[in-house]
Amino acid sequence: MKIIILGCGRVGEQLAYLMTDEGHDITVIDLKESALNRLGPTFKGRKVVGIGFDRQVLISAGIEEADAFAATSSSDNVNIISARIARNHFHVPRVVARLYDPRRAEIYRRLGMLTISSTTWGAERIRELILHADLDPILTFGNGEVSLVRLQVPPQLVGRLVRNLTIQGEFNVITIVRDGKALIPLQGTEFRSGDVIHLALLSSSVERLNSLIGLE
Numbered sequence: 001m002k003i004i005i006l007g008c009g010r011v012g013e014q015l016a017y018l019m020t021d022e023g024h025d026i027t028v029i030d031l032k033e034s035a036l037n038r039l040g041p042t043f044k045g046r047k048v049v050g051i052g053f054d055r056q057v058l059i060s061a062g063i064e065e066a067d068a069f070a071a072t073s074s075s076d077n078v079n080i081i082s083a084r085i086a087r088n089h090f091h092v093p094r095v096v097a098r099l100y101d102p103r104r105a106e107i108y109r110r111l112g113m114l115t116i117s118s119t120t121w122g123a124e125r126i127r128e129l130i131l132h133a134d135l136d137p138i139l140t141f142g143n144g145e146v147s148l149v150r151l152q153v154p155p156q157l158v159g160r161l162v163r164n165l166t167i168q169g170e171f172n173v174i175t176i177v178r179d180g181k182a183l184i185p186l187q188g189t190e191f192r193s194g195d196v197i198h199l200a201l202l203s204s205s206v207e208r209l210n211s212l213i214g215l216e
Helices: 010-021 033-039 055-060 076-089 102-110 118-131 203-213
Strands: 002-006 025-030 046-049 068-071 094-099 114-117 136-141 146-152 171-178 181-183 196-202
Touching: 002 010, 002 076, 010 025, 010 033, 025 033, 033 046, 055 076, 068 076, 076 094, 146 203, 171 203, 196 203
Parallel strands: 002 025, 002 068, 025 046, 068 094, 094 114
Antiparallel strands: 136 146, 146 196, 171 181, 171 196
16 A cells, blocks of 8 residues: 655654555655654655645655555644545545544544544553453554453353353454464353453443453
8 A cells, every 4th residue: 555654753653664564655744854764774665854734745745646644743733634635635545643632533533534542542541451450452443432352261251151241232252262273253152261352342331341250
């Protein structure tokens, strides 16, 4: 994929290296050349100095042929404006904006823009680690409403069935890793000692899950 990343802070830098390592064609835009120098001499993509919402800068970065655009600068306003230009004017198929303000992230998400609030995600992650240490969050979706969590099967679940750990709309078992191999379980699959369970979990149902499996 041809991907343009706006902002070469820590998030933009890490994203650029992750995507280039996967073989994608990456261009990074930043207002400061010194920020782009963070990428170092081993970076395989392109670097463009300029204002991220300037159309000529975007064109020089190749936005007319871009498959995706990620706005990761330190300014919510810049990220919103540039993301809207990328989506509405240049019709880039995939546009994602990182926003610090969770309220603005929610507003633009409802308007159809893909947004990530690092503030909300970070707060939810810390809360989960403090209150629910037995549940290991791997990934969150939306603004943290749903999480993919990992759980080492506790003794009280051994011998019970997947259906006993399923409540529609709240949580359900996605995979079980058993003896180093992953499987997609059926409702009648039995939990064994040593299993590692992966569940899709509604954040508002964490307490109910803990109560069900005795992790209160």
